[in-house]
Amino acid sequence: MIDRNPADPNDSGALAPRARSTWGWGWADKFPDREARTPMAEMASSMLGFPGQEVEEPVPLDQAAMPAPRIVPPDNVAAICTTDRRERALHTYGKSWPDLIRGFRGDYAVAPDVVAHPRTEHDVVAVLQWCAEAGIACIPFGGGTSVVSGTEPDVGPAWAGTVSLDMRRMDALLEVDEHSLAARLQAGATGPWINEQLAAHGLTLRCFPQSWEFATLGGMIVTRAGGHYATVRTHIDDLVESLRMVTPAGAWASRRLPGSGAGPSPDRMVLGSEGILGVVTEAWMKVQRKPRFRSKADVRFAAFGDAVEATRLIAQSGLDPANCRVLDAREAMLNQVTTDGSTVLLLGFESADHAQAERLVRALAIAEAHGGTCPAGPQHRDDGEGGRDGGAAGSWRDAFFGGPYLRDVLLSVGIIADTFETAITWDRFEALHAALIQRVRATMKEVCGAGRLTCRFTHVYPDGPAPYYTFIAPARRGDEIAQWAAIKETASEVLMEHGATITHHHAVGRLHRPWYERQRPVPMGDVLRAMKDQLDPTGMLNPGVLIQER
Ligand SMILES: Cc1cc2nc3c(=O)[nH]c(=O)nc-3n(C[C@H](O)[C@H](O)[C@H](O)COP(=O)(O)OP(=O)(O)OC[C@H]3O[C@@H](n4cnc5c(N)ncnc54)[C@H](O)[C@@H]3O)c2cc1C
CATH class of the missing domain: 3.30.70.3450 (Alpha-Beta Plaits)
Incomplete structure (x- = not known):
């Protein structure tokens, strides 16, 4: 897909001829060439104290392994569907480290058979109907920035095929209520595009996850995204006024209300549903005047x-x-x-x-x-x-939004760099932190020979912090995913042992599900299953996410 890039000063908001990397984090043209990466590799290994490795090139898409599509879209949705190889590659993985390395090495074994780009809610309904009737699994896709295999069409053999339902053509600001400070936005709008459309009214959603450049409103809502502000209204949860979701059983639409005590919140049932109950098409969001x-x-x-x-x-x-x-x-x-x-x-x-x-x-x-x-x-x-942030906060912000691009470079020079995050009450933070430092470092030493672990707080609450850890370790080429999995497993086990959450804002997806199943109240799995059976009777929406496939 050619992405909209309103953040680019050369792009007026129309579709920009700028391609996203099929394997890496962001714009393909932001990945430095081999010549530029060679000194970066030397600098990284001397800074980190890791042995230097040969700079590697990604496998070109025409040499990548991808099975032929198994399904053909019917006439009523054919115009919004594609089986283009590049499109299928772009919709195979999210952006976790194992996702990046598989794409880098040209492994597209689980590519979706078809990618659909609905332009209207009517299109969404038509695609869902096709999938339900034909026994096809449908994977809602926003910005594809999931780090928990939330958009990976890795479903069981019972399905006739897979469709990745990309919402980014539904990206308009539909209405603004400046009196109540609320805006009605379509779910496929990305962070920069939301901002640009609202800025014309002097408003902002003021929710900036690090993945903001590509993440969409719908993706943020169903993963309960955390913006980068530290306190108060920084989670998307607190910014949703009402929303609309299309399910195979009909529309789920809530009322615009500033608050309500009428039973369980219909919005809260959608927040965190990660595409297994329906497809969010639009939401009224609480917006703010731009800070001055x-x-x-x-x-x-x-x-x-x-x-x-x-x-x-x-x-x-x-x-x-x-x-x-x-x-x-x-x-x-x-x-x-x-x-x-x-x-x-x-x-x-x-x-x-x-x-x-x-x-x-x-x-x-x-x-x-x-x-x-x-x-x-x-x-x-x-x-x-006028003016813009400088000093340490400015350096931090630039490194924060540039970090994902750097990760692609590190990968190509044989360095694993990834993160895990959690939240815990203050009384237990010190013990958790000490255990993570000790055990994650020990695992990195064992499986990689060395490693660095850093910590920051992304959010703080009166009753506890949300600590965020970055691990960086030398990769052994060919074994990287096993090395990464060992580190991730240690970290996740320590989180469970200390009563922390498996995720504070990265969501559950397929990757965190084993630990999420241990964390959630036992009957809650049954309740989620019952909701899914009611709203998605064939179980075709994102099978394997949050709950096991039947
Ligand atoms: C470098 C990096 C930094 C990140 N930083 C943050 C951060 O600061 N804060 C944070 O919260 N997260 C962060 N994330 C995680 C990720 O960006 C978030 O989970 C984000 O909200 C996903 O949005 P998306 O539009 O890309 O969704 P996708 O990745 O496309 O999808 C995520 C899930 O939502 C479902 N989905 C998507 N759109 C819809 C829809 N319209 N209706 C129903 N289901 C849908 C998908 O099926 C999938 O299960 C980061 C990820 C990366 C790679």
């Missing part, structure tokens, strides 16, 4: 534990910072925020209405009482006067 007043500071700590304690107290202070991101020393160094070995706490406050200096001053006082220092001092900005 910003205050921020970068606080340094000699000890990680002191930074954690200061962060806990700030999270419990009621100050509700927009940014409250602890970066351990390695994370700070890798992201070029510091080089002096200190733990960093990035603090930021923002508002569309009033200056934030007082709140920052109080948060800084808490941090300083726990050993924090703020060498650059607090900074305040009024966007009415």
Whole structure:
């Protein structure tokens, strides 16, 4: 597919002739050539202390292994369907590390037979009807940024074929209610396109997951995405006012309400449903006026534990910072925020209405009482006067959104780089963190010979943090997926042993299901199954996600 790229200044919002990588994170033209990657490989191995490896090239698509399509779309949907090889490759995997390496090596064994691009809800209904009648599994597809095999058409042999239902042609801003601060958006709109359409009204959804460049509204809703703000309304859950989902059993549409106590929330039943109950086609979202007043500071700590304690107290202070991101020393160094070995706490406050200096001053006082220092001092900005974030927060933000592109480069030079994330209450964080550091490092040493593990907090709540870990280890070519799986397995087991969640915002998909089954209340599996049987009687929607295939 040719992607819409409204973030690109050369693209006015019309369909841009810019191709997405079939195997890597983002735009194909952002993957550096071999000549540029060679010095990057040397730098990475000397920085990380790993042995250098030969720079490898991705297998070209025309040499990749992909079975022939098994199904032919009927006339009523043929015009919105394709069996084009590149399209099928683009819809085979999400963006987890095993996804990237399989695509890089040209393994498209589980490619969908057909890719459908509905333009209207009527098209969605028609594709679902075809799939139900023909015994085909249908995999809803948003931006394809899942890291949990949520969009992988890896279904059992009972299905006649697979259709990837790509929602990105349904991407319009349909209505804006500036009085109530709400906007009706189609589910296939990506982060930049949502932002651009809302910006014309001076509004923002203010939900920026790291995958924002490609993730869609529908994908974010059904995976309960977390934006990158640290506190308060940063999860998509809190921004949904009402939504509309097409199911094989009919439409699921909720009322626009600011809140409601009328029984279980119909929206909450869709949030986290990961495409197994229906296809979200549109939603009314709570939007905000663009923030104008910003205050921020970068606080340094000699000890990680002191930074954690200061962060806990700030999270419990009621100050509700927009940014409250602890970066351990390695994370700070890798992201070029510091080089002096200190733990960093990035603090930021923002508002569309009033200056934030007082709140920052109080948060800084808490941090300083726990050993924090703020060498650059607090900074305040009024966007009415222009300007853009600089300093450590600016370096952090650039590294944050550029990180996924770097991961592709590391993969091509023989380095495994991936993440896992969780949430836990403050009283149990220290034990969990110590166990993860010890056991994940031991596994990396055992299966890779070496490895680095870094930690940051992505979100903080009054009762606990959401820590996010990055593991980086030298790959043994050909064995990478087994190496990766051993590390992931250790991390997931430690999370379960300590009562943490298998995921705070990356979702369950197929990958996390074994641990999710252990985490959720036992009867809840039966309830999910009953809901699925009711809404999707043939079980064709995303089989294997969240619950086992029958
Ligand atoms: C580098 C990177 C960084 C990430 N950072 C974050 C982050 O900061 N916060 C975060 O929350 N997540 C993050 N993720 C995970 C991922 O981006 C999110 O889960 C995102 O919400 C998925 O959106 P998507 O549109 O790409 O959905 P997809 O990946 O296309 O699909 C995800 C799931 O949703 C289903 N689905 C998609 N669209 C619909 C629809 N319209 N109706 C019904 N089901 C649908 C799919 O079947 C699948 O099960 C990151 C991933 C990567 C690779």
